[in-house]
Amino acid sequence: MSSGMKDFAPVVYILSILLILLSIFMALPVVFLSFDATPNAHAFISSALGVLLAGLIGILLTRGEQHYLKPRYMFMLTVGSWILMSVLGALPFYLSNLGISFTDAVFESISGITTTGSTVFTGLDAMAEDILLWRSILQWVGGIGIIGMFVAVLPFLGIGGMRLFTTESSEWTDKALPRMKTLGRGLLLVYCGFTLLCALTYWLSGMDLFEAVNHAFTTISTGGYSTSDQSMGHFKSNVILLESSFFMALGAMPFFLFVRELNGQHGVLWRDQQVRAFLAFLLVTALALTLYRLFNHETEPFTLFSSALFNVTSIVTTTGYASEDYLRWGPFALAAFFFLTFVGGCSGSTAGGMKIFRFQLSLMVLREQFKRLLHPRAVLTRNFNGRAVSDEIIASMIAYAFVFLVCLLIMTLSLSLLGIDFVTSISGALTALSNVGPGIGDQIGPSGNFQNLPDTAKWILGIGMLLGRLEMLSVIVLLSPGFWRG
Amino acid sequence: MSSGMKDFAPVVYILSILLILLSIFMALPVVFLSFDATPNAHAFISSALGVLLAGLIGILLTRGEQHYLKPRYMFMLTVGSWILMSVLGALPFYLSNLGISFTDAVFESISGITTTGSTVFTGLDAMAEDILLWRSILQWVGGIGIIGMFVAVLPFLGIGGMRLFTTESSEWTDKALPRMKTLGRGLLLVYCGFTLLCALTYWLSGMDLFEAVNHAFTTISTGGYSTSDQSMGHFKSNVILLESSFFMALGAMPFFLFVRELNGQHGVLWRDQQVRAFLAFLLVTALALTLYRLFNHETEPFTLFSSALFNVTSIVTTTGYASEDYLRWGPFALAAFFFLTFVGGCSGSTAGGMKIFRFQLSLMVLREQFKRLLHPRAVLTRNFNGRAVSDEIIASMIAYAFVFLVCLLIMTLSLSLLGIDFVTSISGALTALSNVGPGIGDQIGPSGNFQNLPDTAKWILGIGMLLGRLEMLSVIVLLSPGFWRG
Numbered sequence: 001m002s003s004g005m006k007d008f009a010p011v012v013y014i015l016s017i018l019l020i021l022l023s024i025f026m027a028l029p030v031v032f033l034s035f036d037a038t039p040n041a042h043a044f045i046s047s048a049l050g051v052l053l054a055g056l057i058g059i060l061l062t063r064g065e066q067h068y069l070k071p072r073y074m075f076m077l078t079v080g081s082w083i084l085m086s087v088l089g090a091l092p093f094y095l096s097n098l099g100i101s102f103t104d105a106v107f108e109s110i111s112g113i114t115t116t117g118s119t120v121f122t123g124l125d126a127m128a129e130d131i132l133l134w135r136s137i138l139q140w141v142g143g144i145g146i147i148g149m150f151v152a153v154l155p156f157l158g159i160g161g162m163r164l165f166t167t168e169s170s171e172w173t174d175k176a177l178p179r180m181k182t183l184g185r186g187l188l189l190v191y192c193g194f195t196l197l198c199a200l201t202y203w204l205s206g207m208d209l210f211e212a213v214n215h216a217f218t219t220i221s222t223g224g225y226s227t228s229d230q231s232m233g234h235f236k237s238n239v240i241l242l243e244s245s246f247f248m249a250l251g252a253m254p255f256f257l258f259v260r261e262l263n264g265q266h267g268v269l270w271r272d273q274q275v276r277a278f279l280a281f282l283l284v285t286a287l288a289l290t291l292y293r294l295f296n297h298e299t300e301p302f303t304l305f306s307s308a309l310f311n312v313t314s315i316v317t318t319t320g321y322a323s324e325d326y327l328r329w330g331p332f333a334l335a336a337f338f339f340l341t342f343v344g345g346c347s348g349s350t351a352g353g354m355k356i357f358r359f360q361l362s363l364m365v366l367r368e369q370f371k372r373l374l375h376p377r378a379v380l381t382r383n384f385n386g387r388a389v390s391d392e393i394i395a396s397m398i399a400y401a402f403v404f405l406v407c408l409l410i411m412t413l414s415l416s417l418l419g420i421d422f423v424t425s426i427s428g429a430l431t432a433l434s435n436v437g438p439g440i441g442d443q444i445g446p447s448g449n450f451q452n453l454p455d456t457a458k459w460i461l462g463i464g465m466l467l468g469r470l471e472m473l474s475v476i477v478l479l480s481p482g483f484w485r486g
Numbered sequence: 487m488s489s490g491m492k493d494f495a496p497v498v499y500i501l502s503i504l505l506i507l508l509s510i511f512m513a514l515p516v517v518f519l520s521f522d523a524t525p526n527a528h529a530f531i532s533s534a535l536g537v538l539l540a541g542l543i544g545i546l547l548t549r550g551e552q553h554y555l556k557p558r559y560m561f562m563l564t565v566g567s568w569i570l571m572s573v574l575g576a577l578p579f580y581l582s583n584l585g586i587s588f589t590d591a592v593f594e595s596i597s598g599i600t601t602t603g604s605t606v607f608t609g610l611d612a613m614a615e616d617i618l619l620w621r622s623i624l625q626w627v628g629g630i631g632i633i634g635m636f637v638a639v640l641p642f643l644g645i646g647g648m649r650l651f652t653t654e655s656s657e658w659t660d661k662a663l664p665r666m667k668t669l670g671r672g673l674l675l676v677y678c679g680f681t682l683l684c685a686l687t688y689w690l691s692g693m694d695l696f697e698a699v700n701h702a703f704t705t706i707s708t709g710g711y712s713t714s715d716q717s718m719g720h721f722k723s724n725v726i727l728l729e730s731s732f733f734m735a736l737g738a739m740p741f742f743l744f745v746r747e748l749n750g751q752h753g754v755l756w757r758d759q760q761v762r763a764f765l766a767f768l769l770v771t772a773l774a775l776t777l778y779r780l781f782n783h784e785t786e787p788f789t790l791f792s793s794a795l796f797n798v799t800s801i802v803t804t805t806g807y808a809s810e811d812y813l814r815w816g817p818f819a820l821a822a823f824f825f826l827t828f829v830g831g832c833s834g835s836t837a838g839g840m841k842i843f844r845f846q847l848s849l850m851v852l853r854e855q856f857k858r859l860l861h862p863r864a865v866l867t868r869n870f871n872g873r874a875v876s877d878e879i880i881a882s883m884i885a886y887a888f889v890f891l892v893c894l895l896i897m898t899l900s901l902s903l904l905g906i907d908f909v910t911s912i913s914g915a916l917t918a919l920s921n922v923g924p925g926i927g928d929q930i931g932p933s934g935n936f937q938n939l940p941d942t943a944k945w946i947l948g949i950g951m952l953l954g955r956l957e958m959l960s961v962i963v964l965l966s967p968g969f970w971r972g
Contacts, residue, residue, distance in 0.1 A: 072860065292903075335902040335911055339895055362888040369885035372878075373963050374558065391877040392858075398884055399855035402848040409825055416821040417778075422926070423909060425821055440908070477859050 009065035011077045016058025018081055022088060023052035025137055029092075029130040037129035043095035044130060051088055072483065078153055079475050082466055085145075086110040089138050096131060103455045110462040112138030114469040115146070115350055117224025117320035117437030118444070118461065120451045125228050129210060135225045136217035143221025143350035144191050146469065147255050150348045151183060164357070164384060164393050165254075165347055186259035195220045198247040205240050219244055222251040222350045224320030224437040231446070232310070233323040238303055241310035241323055249282065252317035252345025273385050274346045278316075278356045285340065286312045292332055311446075315340045318352040320437020322446035338440050341430050352435030352468050354404060361389065361397055403472045407433055411464050418454050428457070432464030433472075495551035497563045502544025504567055508574060509538035511623055515578075515616040523615035529581035530616060537574055558969065564639055565961050568952055571631075572596040575624050582617055589941045596948040598624030600955040601632070601836055603710025603806035603923035604930070604947065606937045610715050615696060621711045622703035629707025629836035630677050632955065633741050636834045637669060650843070650870060650879050651740075651833055672745035681706045684733040691726050705730055708737045708836045710806030710923040717932070718796065719809040724789055727796035727809055735768065738803035738831025759871050760832045760843045764802075767842070771826065772798045778818055797932075801826045804838040806923020808932035824926050827916050838921030838954050840890060847875065847883055889958045893919055897950050904940050914943070918950030919958075 026048035030041050038044070069077070090109035094102055104120045111118045112135055124132065150165070199216035203209055211227050218225045228234035232244055257269045269275055286309035293304050307323055314321045315337055327334050344353015361384065368380050382389040411429035416422060427439035428450075438446045443453075450458065467475055477483055512534035516527050524530070555563070576595035580588055590606045597604045598621055610618065636651070685702035689695055697713050704711045714720035718730055743755045755761055772795035779790050793809055800807045801823055813820050830839015847870065854866050868875040897915035902908060913925035914936075924932045929939075936944065953961055963969055 075859075331902040331905055331907055331911065332899060334908045335898050338908065338912075339899075362884060365881050366885040366888055369882055369959065370963055370966050370968065372882075373561075373959065374966075374968055376557075391881070394884065395851050395877070395880060396855055396858075398848060398880065399852040401887075402852055412821050413818060413825075416817040419817055421817055422820050422824065425817065426824075473855065473859065477856055480856050480860075482856065482860055 007070060007073060009062045010069045011073050011080065012058050013062040013065070014069075014077055015081055015084060016055045016062070018085065019051050019055030019058065019088070022085060022141075023048045023055060025141055026051060026092060026134075028137060029133045033129050033133065039128045040092065040096040040098075040130050043092045043097075044134070047088070047091035047095060050091070074153060075474055075478055075483070078149065079466075079470060079478055082113065082145075082470060085113050085141075086462075086466065089113050092134050093131065097128070098131065101455070103458050104451075107450065107458040107462050108135065109138060110465050111437075112223065112225065113142040113145070114435050114465040115139050115142045115221045115223040115318070115352065116432065116435040116465045116468075117218070118431065118439075118450050118465075119225065120449065120458065122229060122449060122451060124226065125234075127227075132214060132227050133210075136214040136223075139221045139223025139225055140195070140217040142469075143223065143251065144188065146350055147187055147191065147348070148184065151187065151256060152180065163396065164361075164387065164389065183256065183259060186262065187255050190255055190258045190262065191220065194247065194250055198243075201243050201247070202240065205243060206235060206237060207240070215244070216247075219247045219319065219321075220251045220350070222248055222317045222319040222345065222352075224314070224318075226321060231323065232314075232321045238306040241306045244321065245282075245310050245313040248313050248317040248319045248321075249279065251319070252278070252349045252351035254346050254348035255350075256348050273360065274357045277360055278346050281343070281356070282309070282313055282316060285316070285336070289329070289333060289336065293329055296330060311337075312340060315436055315438075316343045316353075317345045318434055318436045320431075322438060325445065325447040327440060327445050327447075334440060338427060338430075341427065341434050341436050341439075344434060354401070354434070357384070358397055358401065360384065361394065362401075364389065365394060400471065400473060403476060404433065407464065407467055407472060411460055414460050415457055418457050420453070420457060428453075428461060429464060432461040433468040435465060435468045493556060493559060495548045496555045497559050497566065498544050499548040499551070500555075500563055501567055501570060502541045502548070504571065505537050505541030505544065505574070508571060508627075509534040509541060511627055512537060512578060512620075514623060515619045519615050519619065525614045526578065526582040526584075526616045529578045529583075530620070533574070533577035533581060536577070560639060561960055561964055561969070564635065565952075565956060565964055568599065568631075568956060571599050571627075572948075572952065575599050578620050579617065583614070584617065587941070589944050590937075593936070593944040593948050594621065595624060596951050597923075598709065598711065599628040599631070600921050600951040601625050601628045601707045601709040601804070601838070602918065602921040602951045602954075603704070604917065604925075604936050604951075605711065606935065606944065608715060608935060608937060610713055611720075613713075618700060618713050619696075622700040622709075625707045625709025625711055626681070626703040628955075629709065629737070630674065632836055633673055633677065633834070634670065637673065637742060638666065650847075650873065650875065669742065669745060672748060673741050676741055676744045676748065677706065680733065680736055684729075687729050687733070688726065691729060692721060692723060693726070701730070702733075705733045705805065705807075706737045706836070708734060708803045708805040708831065708838075710800070712807060717809065718800075718807045724792040727792045730807065731768075731796050731799040734799050734803040734805045734807075735765065737805070738835045738837035739764070740832045740834035741836075742834050759846065763846055764832050764842045767829070768795070768799055768802060771802070771822070775815070775819060775822065779815055782816060797823075798826060801922055801924075802829050802839075803831045804920055804922045806917075808924060811931065811933040813926060813931050813933075820926060824913060824916075827913065827920050827922050827925075830920055840887070840920070843870070844883055844887065846870065847880065848887075850875065851880060886957065886959060889962060890919065893950065893953055893958060897946055900946050901943055904943055906939070906943060914939075914947060915950060918947040919954040921951055921954045 026044055030038055030044045086109050087106060089112060090105040093100060093105035093108055107120050121127065195216050198219050199212045202215055203212035207215065214227050226232065232241060253269070253275055254272065257272055260268045286305065289308040289312065290301065290305045294301065298304060310323050311326045326337060342354050344355040345351025347355050347357055364382050364384070368382065371378055371380055408429050411432070412426045415425035415428055423441045424439065424443050427441060428444050431437060431439040438444065442448055444450055450461070512530055516524055516530045572595050573592060575598060576591040579586060579591035579594055593606050603625070607613065681702050684705050685698045688701055689698035693701065700713050712718065718727060739755070739761055740758065743758055746754045772791065775794040775798060776787065776791045780787065784790060796809050797812045812823060828840050830841040831837025833841050833843055850868050850870070854868065857864055857866055894915050897919070898912045901911035901914055909927045910925060910929050913927060914930050917923060917925040924930065928934055930936055
């Protein structure tokens with residue numbers, strides 16, 4: 001390896017390790033499912049072997065190189081790893097008996113690994129179990145991936161107000177490394193624990209084991225892939241809807257707080273401003289939609305509330321399940337669900353979207369403005385969860401929001417250039433950027449899917465999902481000339 | 487007058503002067519139009535006399551009181567004067583032979599005085615001239631009103647990043663008063679001069695004198711009321727469309743820069759960052775839409791460009807004329823016009839909307855973020871038009887943008903609660919907040935109007951127009967408990 005390439009060595013090394021992990025996950029459907037359930041075994045085995053080989057070669061090539069990672073290579077690693085996983089995750093779909101195009105395979109894989117949950121597949125109820133399980137595994141892997149990225153990478157990069165969540169373990173120093181390893185183990189434990197608990201709950205409530213495991217994978221990761229075209233509506237059970245709401249909400253809360261709770265810091269979760277606002281918001285919105293439907297002369301308040309809470313939680317946590325076509329509840333519900341697609345869960349969770357804390361910070365700035373308008377000379381301080389909020393954090397939040405809206409604009413215009421109607425274009429762009437799943441309208445709404453969109457639209461949306469998952473700026477910084485200058 | 491009321495005296499005094507001015511404007515249709523053209527003379531004369539009487543009483547009541555205005559009463563004065571003008575401006579409509587409801591009369595008046603230009607009237611081509619002229623006068627008055635408010639009130643209140651535009655004359659001190667009077671005279675001169683020039687141009691290009699005057703009033707004020715249901719499309723002239731684009735653009739540029747040019751500071755207009763971005767944006771967008779239509783196999787590039795430039799300028803300057811139903815150009819045009827409704831003109835003009843400089847500041851913050859991501863320790867400074875941009879200005883801009891989006895959210899949800907479809911709700915809310923005029927969709931789009939909306943919707947939109955015109959925060963601060971506490 002030439003000396004100019006040396007700086008890339010740690011990037012290649014870490015990507016290679018990720019490839020080996022991916023190949024292990026690719027083998028899981030074949031390992032765990034019966035022979036009957038794996039008609040695509042050939043696709044999984046060859047994909048896994050190929051990826052494993054690539055990973056091993058990468059490790060061999062970078063053997064003995066220094067493993068110090070320059071900050072700017074961190075951006076390349078972050079963006080590169082998600083793109084690589086997306087493309088390679090598509091291999092089993094592409095090589096399977098489904099006979100789908102490369103575009104569709106990659107779309108489904110990106111939508112999986114970014115935990116978006118938009119799908120181009122139909123006939124899920126009759127689909128081979130190995131394919132279904134692979135979709136769920138992609139989301140589960142993507143979920144833990146984003147939690148890890150939040151703890152290890154994002155605060156360090158200082159993107160979109162994320163510096164607010166730096167901890168002692170957010171420094172990449174030798175001293176911080178053991179702390180970060182402990183935190184990582186804790187996060188993995190919580191993630192696996194929640195998944196197990198969720199699967200068990202679903203199973204005890206009437207799902208079969210396969211359904212329970214798949215939905216647990218896609219619930220905790222706030223992914224939203226299902227084993228049925230009717231999504232969670234398939235089970236016709238209010239109890240399952242409420243359980244699912246609970247676990248989606250867990251998946252959309254800051255995981256490092258769960259770890260702290262486990263480590264004896266009782267009450268940190270409940271005292272967290274973001275968590276409280278998030279839960280309050282879910283309840284108030286679900287109640288409002290329940291009341292709206294009651295006023296529209298619908299009956300059975302408990303069913304209405306279960307459905308409202310479930311579908312609201314599904315969109316706000318960016319999971320993207322549906323229990324019914326909520327767009328038919330009326331114009332108010334349609335407008336509400338459009339705006340809910342912006343919200344997102346808490347930072348440090350598996351959820352995407354703008355995220356609750358950014359709205360809280362905006363509100364904080366607004367309150368401050370009111371005070372300043374009335375008392376121009378007042379000295380004001382901001383804090384969030386007991387932490388000072390610097391002007392720099394506010395500025396990085398605006399940069400994030402601005403880029404989010406510009407991406408929304410560009411994607412909407414690009415989709416409409418393909419002849420797609422306005423509501424489908426704007427809600428499709430939004431649902432991709434927020435990693436939610438369904439959009440608004442008959443085509444890509446909760447009762448439709450993304451299959452019939454033009455191929456170009458699928459690529460635009462796929463790029464949008466990756467942008468959203470990577471908080472936009474980490475991708476865009478790679479496109480700036482300054483990045484490559486030195 | 488009791489001593490506790492004394493603080494209000496200057497508020498009442500200034501409002502009374504405004505009433506007397508309003509009564510003079512109310513008399514104009516009767517003074518200038520022939521007997522045949524004023525079937526509603528009774529309505530105008532009684533409205534003018536009533537308003538005059540109220541103004542005189544107000545002045546008598548506050549005679550001899552101190553005229554010092556406490557800062558917080560400035561908010562009350564600002565908001566109060568716009569509400570008062572809106573309601574009283576509706577009197578001639580309400581008392582006329584049109585037989586319209588109070589709601590419709592107030593809607594038309596608010597839409598006029600805020601220079602929005604959404605209308606509930608149809609059959610304009612056959613309507614009495616006195617009514618048509620009154621609609622145009624309302625917009626012309628509203629236009630100079632907002633320019634005056636920008637110079638005298640807004641920077642002082644420090645709302646939405648407007649502090650960026652404080653000048654020596656923005657201080658309310660005895661020393662600054664003569665300078666402010668000179669500036670005021672200059673602004674009025676420019677405003678009247680442009681109106682005259684515009685009327686003359688229209689007249690020479692084929693409009694009759696009445697049409698030319700009315701359209702000049704509503705062009706320079708970026709209002710958008712027309713004397714024909716077909717708006718500017720009535721004249722079927724590319725030349726008029728281009729002239730109108732030019733004068734709308736003038737109306738949407740910072741008027742204080744015109745005054746400086748007149749005072750010998752040549753080139754200030756062209757060197758202004760906001761003006762350059764504004765003009766470039768208009769041209770690029772118009773070209774893009776022209777190309778889009780050419781690719782869609784439409785012909786006659788000059789006609790296509792004239793129409794694109796005219797309709798884009800109309801929406802971006804928040805005028806709201808239309809020359810044809812641009813929503814039929816295709817999905818891309820529809821999406822584009824939706825987003826154009828956000829943009830707005832330059833600050834210090836008659837235009838509404840978010841305004842160009844806020845996008846420029848956001849972009850500046852974004853660039854800064856990129857630099858910071860790559861060089862965490864770099865020392866960065868921001869400036870706009872050679873002026874330092876403080877963190878406080880950035881914070882007040884976020885507060886503005888956040889409130890804008892929250893108002894958009896609340897209004898959209900409220901409209902959709904009335905059963906109005908999503909696209910009409912969101913674009914109606916947006917067009918009101920931005921003071922543009924037409925929305926998106928068949929009902930309130932460029933080929934429709936606001937007549938058939940429910941009364942409640944008209945009130946919601948009317949409030950939205952006032953909120954937009956007053957940069958939102960100046961209204962909302964009145965609703966905060968802190969304002970009334972002390």
